[in-house]
Amino acid sequence: MKDREPLFSSKNMKLLTNPLNEDNPITVQVLGICSALAITAKLEPAIVMTFSVVAVLAVSNMVISMLRNLIPPRIRIIVQLTVIAAMVILVDQFLKAYAYDVSKQLSVFVGLIITNCIIMGRLEAFAMTNKPWPAFLDGIGNAAGYGIILVIVAFFRELLGSGELLGFPIFEKIGLYNIGYENNGLMILPPMALMVIGIIIWVQRSRNRELIED
């Protein structure tokens, strides 16, 4: 009988860490851009969105992986969608009950996690052919890779656009306005999210030349 693979073998750890950098869903696979533009004007919704996507993706990856031998291939997309939709509704209900203000800010975007291409992509590409534990890690890794970009973008947009971080008026406290600094209102608008992501992609690719496509 084959030896059991340790839970955190190097192969499994790769599932967690790869999507954070060289296999990042946003900057390398360029998936999930739409929500990255929409909810990154402030840090708090970006963080909540990250946790929501982690929960949805990890659990649905695991559920689909457990069912992978039972799911008839002909209806697998529908089954995946049902699992995702159920998870998203649960997350939405919990946010409405425990984080009402944030759920109001995220409004339609929580529901739109269902259509986030990263999630369907991972279910179809990974969970359908792998065991539950690796699938769970893969879900966390990819959602975290998505989230890390959200948080970086939101950090710069909130800081430069509103002069605040998590609502704390950081620029006012260090007296930047007194020497004539003004917030850049453009940072709040969606186009600047795209530009910040563009800059992240540029920095990442100039440090890791293997990522550059022809």
Next chain:
Amino acid sequence: MKSFSNTYIFVFSTVMVILVAAILSSAAMLLQPLQQKNFRIEQMRNILASITIESTASDAESLYEKYITESYVVDSKGEIKDGIDAFKVNMVDEVRKPDEEKNLPIFVGLRDDEKKEYVIPVRGAGLWGPIYGYVALNDDFNTIFGTNFGHDGETPGLGSQITTPWFQDRFKGREIFSGAGVFVSIDIVKGKSDPSSMNQVDGITGSTLTTNGLEDMLKDCLKPYEAYFKNQMN
């Protein structure tokens, strides 16, 4: 690849749907009380905001108790309707009814300066979805004391600006009756409003459709109160 019979597919999908439905409905039922509480607090905070009282989720209930001294429902003839809780009137249903059948809620706010404000809920359609809010009138039932508007999905940076103080401050001190005492509501005008007119405010560039919706909302929702306002003025 394993092949599955049609029967299996039907059974599989039926079981899946039933399971998912059971999970979701039990979650919805368990969380409902908390969600309704949040919703109530949100409503209280909006009412308080229209009379310029800032509140947080934790102190909203006590501030509401303190500043909103009474609330009641009137009909379009200006008579007070008994037995209806103004706070529980569902504006989504009310805006669909003909004026004569509407329940018209009024919340009376009494601020620290001992002046009474009358808060009227409003609801209408913006460009992409519903817009709603509260309009607080001074005790002359004519001058706007403050407003609080909200929306579900107006364009960020354009129509969504109806929620900002920058826009809402324009309504302060404006009047809903013309000098001759005719109900005219508030006109939101493109370009420069006439500074001598007490019934106009400036619109927002790029948000014409949202502000048109807002203008209609004010007109449609305040109009049924006309009889009540006039009774009170005399």
